[in-house]
Amino acid sequence: MNEADRDRAVELVQQAYAEGRLGSTELESRLERALTATCADELRPIVADLPDETVRLWSLGGRLTRTGAWPVPRRLRVESEYGRVRLDLSRAHIPHRRVDIELRLTYGHATIIVPPGAGADIDGVHAAWGRVTCRTPARPRLGGLDVHVTGNLPYGRLTIRASRK
Incomplete structure (x- = not known):
């Protein structure tokens, strides 16, 4: 089991508590079990x-654009x-502190614009003949979007940059 699995479980439990789906006793119990788990089967x-x-957006050859006050899913x-x-x-x-974006771009191009103070971790992106450009720090500032x-x-190509506003 890796730390990302544990972090994901902890985040899901905390989100459920924040949304009122778990009480404080259940929160404490689940967090304790998640933090002491030694394998994925325990999580x-x-x-x-x-x-x-996970919300899926798909396009063969057109444009996928999300701008303005659109609701961003967790995944x-x-x-x-x-x-x-x-x-x-x-x-x-x-509504989340962290957003996970999985890209599958065969020949396409993606631009991701993040708010000021956000961080973008691109360590999980594999670009064989493609190109990845990230103009933001890997870690967000305190309280910023991750x-x-x-x-x-x-x-494919990927460009990540901070908002100019």
Whole structure:
């Protein structure tokens, strides 16, 4: 089991508590079990009844654009064969401290615009012949949005930058 699995379980439990789906006693119990788990099998029952929805956006050759006050899910999977993707998080409604974005760009191009103070971790992005440009720090400032980008860009391109506003 890796730390990312444990962190994900802890975050799901905390989110469920913040949304009122768990009481404080249940929160404490689940957090203790998550933090002392030694394998992934011990984490599964802790989060089995908690939603962890991934929203999927897909395009073959067109444009995928999200701007303005759009609701950003906790997990977003974006797939584009030849198209262009633009995700502007600078004015979006983001109820989470962390957002995970998984990209599958065969030949496409993605631009992700983050709000000031946000960080973008791109360590999980694999670009064979593609190109990745990140103009933001990997870690957010205190209280800033934490964006984790993973995925595969065989020939695709990814640009991440902070909002100019």
